[in-house]
Amino acid sequence: xxxxxxxxxxxxxxxxxxxxxxxxxxxxxxxxxxxxxxxxxxxxxxxxxxxxxxxxxxxxxxxxxxxxxxxxxxxxxxxxxxxxxxxxxxxxxxxxxxxxxxxxxxxxxxxxxxxxxxxxxxxxxxxxxxxxxxxxxxxxxxxxxxxxxxxxxxxxxxxxxxxxxxxxxxxxxxxxxxxxxxxxxxxxxxxxxxxxxxxxxxxxxxxxxxxxxxxxxxxxxxxxxxxxxxxxxxxxxxxxxxxxxxxxxxxxxxxxxxxxxxxxxxxxxxxxxxxxxxx
Amino acid sequence: xxxxxxxxxxxxxxxxxxxxxxxxxxxxxxxxxxxxxxxxxxxxxxxxxxxxxxxxxxxxxxxxxxxxxxxxxxxxxxxxxxxxxxxxxxxxxxxxxxxxxxxxxxxxxxxxxxxxxxxxxxxxxxxxxxxxxxxxxxxxxxxxxxxxxxxxxxxxxxxxxxxxxxxxxxxxxxxxxxxxxxxxxxxxxxxxxxxxxxxxxxxxxxxxxxxxxxxxxxxxxxxxxxxxxxxxxxxxxxxxxxxxxxxxxxxxxxxxxxxxxxxxxxxxxxxxxxxxxxxxxxxxxxxxxxxxxxxxxxxxxxxxxxxxxxxxxxxxxxxxxxxxxxxxxxxxxxxxxxxxxxxxxxxxxxxxxxxxxxxxxxxxxxxxxxxxxxxxxxxxxxxxxxxxxxxxxxxxxxxxxxxxxxxxxxxxxxxxxxxxxxxxxxxxxxxxxxxxxxxxxxxxxxxxxxxxxxxxxxxxxxxxxxxxxxxxxxxxxxxxxxxxxxxxxxxxxxxxxxxxxxxxxxxxxxxxxxxxxxxxxxxxxxxxxxxxxxxxxxxxxxxxxxxxxxxxxxxxxxxxxxxxxxxxxxxxxxx
Ligand SMILES: Cc1ncc(C[n+]2csc(CCOP(=O)(O)OP(=O)(O)O)c2C)c(N)n1
Ligand code: SF4
Ligand SMILES: [Mg+2]
Numbered sequence: 001x002x003x004x005x006x007x008x009x010x011x012x013x014x015x016x017x018x019x020x021x022x023x024x025x026x027x028x029x030x031x032x033x034x035x036x037x038x039x040x041x042x043x044x045x046x047x048x049x050x051x052x053x054x055x056x057x058x059x060x061x062x063x064x065x066x067x068x069x070x071x072x073x074x075x076x077x078x079x080x081x082x083x084x085x086x087x088x089x090x091x092x093x094x095x096x097x098x099x100x101x102x103x104x105x106x107x108x109x110x111x112x113x114x115x116x117x118x119x120x121x122x123x124x125x126x127x128x129x130x131x132x133x134x135x136x137x138x139x140x141x142x143x144x145x146x147x148x149x150x151x152x153x154x155x156x157x158x159x160x161x162x163x164x165x166x167x168x169x170x171x172x173x174x175x176x177x178x179x180x181x182x183x184x185x186x187x188x189x190x191x192x193x194x195x196x197x198x199x200x201x202x203x204x205x206x207x208x209x210x211x212x213x214x215x216x217x218x219x220x221x222x223x224x225x226x227x228x229x230x231x232x233x234x235x236x237x238x239x240x241x242x243x244x245x246x247x248x249x250x251x252x253x254x255x256x257x258x259x260x261x262x263x264x265x266x267x268x269x270x271x272x273x274x275x276x277x278x279x
Numbered sequence: 280x281x282x283x284x285x286x287x288x289x290x291x292x293x294x295x296x297x298x299x300x301x302x303x304x305x306x307x308x309x310x311x312x313x314x315x316x317x318x319x320x321x322x323x324x325x326x327x328x329x330x331x332x333x334x335x336x337x338x339x340x341x342x343x344x345x346x347x348x349x350x351x352x353x354x355x356x357x358x359x360x361x362x363x364x365x366x367x368x369x370x371x372x373x374x375x376x377x378x379x380x381x382x383x384x385x386x387x388x389x390x391x392x393x394x395x396x397x398x399x400x401x402x403x404x405x406x407x408x409x410x411x412x413x414x415x416x417x418x419x420x421x422x423x424x425x426x427x428x429x430x431x432x433x434x435x436x437x438x439x440x441x442x443x444x445x446x447x448x449x450x451x452x453x454x455x456x457x458x459x460x461x462x463x464x465x466x467x468x469x470x471x472x473x474x475x476x477x478x479x480x481x482x483x484x485x486x487x488x489x490x491x492x493x494x495x496x497x498x499x500x501x502x503x504x505x506x507x508x509x510x511x512x513x514x515x516x517x518x519x520x521x522x523x524x525x526x527x528x529x530x531x532x533x534x535x536x537x538x539x540x541x542x543x544x545x546x547x548x549x550x551x552x553x554x555x556x557x558x559x560x561x562x563x564x565x566x567x568x569x570x571x572x573x574x575x576x577x578x579x580x581x582x583x584x585x586x587x588x589x590x591x592x593x594x595x596x597x598x599x600x601x602x603x604x605x606x607x608x609x610x611x612x613x614x615x616x617x618x619x620x621x622x623x624x625x626x627x628x629x630x631x632x633x634x635x636x637x638x639x640x641x642x643x644x645x646x647x648x649x650x651x652x653x654x655x656x657x658x659x660x661x662x663x664x665x666x667x668x669x670x671x672x673x674x675x676x677x678x679x680x681x682x683x684x685x686x687x688x689x690x691x692x693x694x695x696x697x698x699x700x701x702x703x704x705x706x707x708x709x710x711x712x713x714x715x716x717x718x719x720x721x722x723x724x725x726x727x728x729x730x731x732x733x734x735x736x737x738x739x740x741x742x743x744x745x746x747x748x749x750x751x752x753x754x755x756x757x758x759x760x761x762x763x764x765x766x767x768x769x770x771x772x773x774x775x776x777x778x779x780x781x782x783x784x785x786x787x788x789x790x791x792x793x794x795x796x797x798x799x800x801x802x803x804x805x806x807x808x809x810x811x812x813x814x815x816x817x818x819x820x821x822x823x824x825x826x827x828x829x830x831x832x833x834x835x836x837x838x839x840x841x842x843x844x845x846x847x848x849x850x851x852x853x854x
Contacts, residue, residue: 019714046698047698047701048695048696048697048698048699048700048701049695049696051545051695053541063703064703064705064713064714064715066703067701068701069695069701069702069703070701070702070703070704070705071541071544071571071703071704072703072704072705072706072707072715073537073540073564073567073571073706074537074563074564074566074567074706076533077533077534077537077564077567079534080501080529080533080534080535080536080537080538080541081537081538081540081541081544082541083527083534083538083541084499084501084527084537084538084539084540084541084542084543084544084545084549085541085542085544085545085695086541087499087525087527087538087542088498088499088525088541088542088543088545088546088547088549089542089545089546089547089695089696091696092545092695092696109530109531109533109534110530110533110534112530113529113530113534262520262525262526262527263520263525264498264519264520264523264524264525265520265523266520266521266522266523266524267522267523268521268522269522270490270493270494270522271660272521273490273493273518273521273522274480274490274657276486276518277480277481277482277486277490277657278477278479278480278657279306279309279310279476279477279479279480279481279654
């Protein structure tokens with residue numbers, strides 16, 4: 001990345017497309033989009049060398065709103081698409097964007113294995129504790145007593161899932177939480193996540209103003225985490241398991257596991273392999 | 280087929296060593312200048328259960344097993360009876376059993392086959408470290424005309440690491456077998472040949488599929504293991520890095536197909552291999568590849584379904600899911616090799632087509648051809664290499680249209696890294712630039728172009744293998760591994776004076792109505808042959824093509840293979 005010859009100085013605007021977002025006014029995802037473009041500008045990455053990959057959901061719409069290469073696939077499968085892309089094309093910077101439903105429910109298995117595989121990807125999850133796109137059902141991060149969904153009018157009734165604890169346990173190499181109410185901080189954290197080798201997990205609290213209007217209060221509830229980044233997974237786990245989910249603004253864990261990147265180095269001709277079959 | 284052939288089976292319990300002996304026999308026969316076709320059956324145990332190796336040897340290339348086996352050698356009979364349906368015998372067959380291992384099971388003897396005793400275990404004991412399977416090998420070799428000098432060479436090469444003593448022991452046991460069988464009743468003997476074997480291969484269908492992928496240009500593979508497709512992936516795993524490619528083991532088939540979509544979006548021709556259960560999981564993402572126009576190849580080595588079915592045995596019953604399994608109108612390619620050898624060509628062609636047409640290709644092989652080993656002529660290299668159309672230089676201020684509505688329907692495809700061509704690939708319906716759209720006109724235009732690029736393409740003569748009498752009024756229509764027995768049936772029918780033609784369809788979808796009509800010109804009756812319970816291929820042909828008035832269908836489910844004799848009988852008894 002750093003070796004790229006800079007054509008010109010890029011600004012955040014250079015990473016935005018002309019496509020108008022379909023999001024509701026006030027949706028937290030606008031800030032996350034802005035933060036991504038700022039992060040890319042701060043790294044001065046040529047747009048053609050960046051890809052943003054997503055699944056399905058409101059938050060998963062981000063690729064088309066950027067001017068880099070984008071891939072908008074099917075629900076829950078963004079991480080495998082990004083994994084294949086990065087392994088086939090290690091020269092690219094690959095970001096993955098999506099929601100709590102896309103990433104932790106239908107795509108939950110890929111989430112575990114992406115953390116474990118530790119390919120050099122930056123995964124940005126806009127967590128609004130709801131399925132926004134399908135008009136308000138409980139997601140894996142929804143509190144069990146939330147009664148706002150027609151599908152589970154008495155509340156989901158099952159404990160919510162702690163994505164960062166799971167990410168840590170599964171082997172993610174970089175873990176951070178931030179809030180869409182502070183886009184500059186989100187941009188800074190995404191910048192660090194892109195720079196850090198291996199799989200980086202960034203949880204962004206991003207309110208769904210339409211189906212979880214009470215989340216408008218989040219901007220008053222979040223606080224800058226009082227602790228600094230650690231490379232000690234046990235300590236990070238203890239902190240994550242005891243916090244209330246509103247400690248934001250900091251990188252919580254940075255590991256030093258080498259990224260998984262099988263090398264495509266052989267230069268034999270396919271015809272050379274025919275020796276396998278000769279009598 | 281053509282020439283002379285001999286068919287034999289070696290069977291025994293786990294530890295009897297029939298697979299080892301069978302492989303040695305195949306290797307020796309190949310060196311002797313014969314062609315070979317070998318399949319295996321094993322019991323349900325994960326490791327070391329009873330096994331049977333079915334081997335056919337001949338003086339010409341072979342595409343299937345015969346109707347019956349000339350020779351069955353039971354090193355012992357424990358549980359071997361469960362293979363009976365796969366080992367058809369007749370009164371002209373010979374069963375060799377070890378009297379010390381008990382009676383030959385009734386499921387074999389009721390064929391009327393002649394029986395003869397060979398005390399394999401006792402004979403093996405007469406040589407230090409001798410093993411009964413080598414005695415069996417010797418008996419068979421002597422009976423079918425395989426000479427000792429070739430066998431010595433094979434034993435030397437394969438047992439090199441075990442040392443001289445092991446070679447000597449095997450050879451002594453082998454000789455004891457040859458001697459003991461010297462005046463056994465005759466089975467067909469193949470003539471010695473002086474054939475030049477330097478241009479022959481010993482290869483399985485699954486290996487040939489892997490080789491075809493590499494020849495076609497595949498350099499990224501995502502893998503999730505499943506019987507009987509795993510060997511395609513396991514062959515590719517060490518092969519890919521040698522040629523500058525990469526294989527990744529994925530967490531499931533949802534991941535493997537999406538990984539190859541990602542790799543291919545990045546510009547690297549990509550493939551995965553699976554079997555029915557995995558294909559079922561992949562169907563949503565196959566639709567994504569179609570809609571987002573990302574070239575991918577999925578190999579389905581079919582096994583008995585539905586559900587987990589019979590994992591280790593063959594059936595041709597994934598045709599419906601391959602053709603119709605995707606939701607929405609999602610035109611894509613479905614291809615099927617017509618032999619072990621053709622796994623290579625068809626896979627290579629599939630890569631070429633997927634790349635040229637920017638769509639998903641499903642290649643339907645099956646357990647029978649995938650796990651069969653053939654000694655066959657080396658497969659010549661053909662020029663089909665994946666080639667994607669890249670966009671031309673853009674005029675100043677012109678936006679790149681990833682999904683441009685071109686005359687051919689193929690829109691030049693940029694790959695990440697190309698400056699000025701950034702776009703978002705999308706499974707959402709979109710307009711020409713790729714921006715999501717819910718307008719009827721965009722949907723219509725994109726559906727049209729995705730269909731047009733497939734239907735307007737010239738697939739040449741490769742859509743089917745057409746053989747036999749050009750003016751025949753009778754045709755056999757078939758696909759996949761059923762093409763092997765059909766080819767043999769065709770030869771027998773023609774040798775008996777019947778005018779018949781054979782059409783083995785390689786390009787299942789998109790359909791080729793004009794070429795099909797041309798191939799069937801003058802044909803008044805058609806026999807459709809396949810290995811599925813419901814006759815999926817027959818129904819597909821009926822829905823898609825004009826068939827002559829007289830149509831008969833010969834179809835049954837797996838795992839029993841269609842035999843050439845059954846096809847011959849259907850044609851000759853057609854009144
Ligand atoms: C296979 C499949 N199942 C269900 C859906 C319907 N669906 C679309 S988005 C979505 C949930 C999205 O929730 P989340 O990922 O949290 O994104 P948000 O809209 O909240 O940003 C669902 C269930 C789908 N598109 N595909
Ligand atoms: S429904 Fe919620 S998540 Fe979706 S755009 Fe509207 S506010 Fe955002
Ligand atoms: Mg959500």
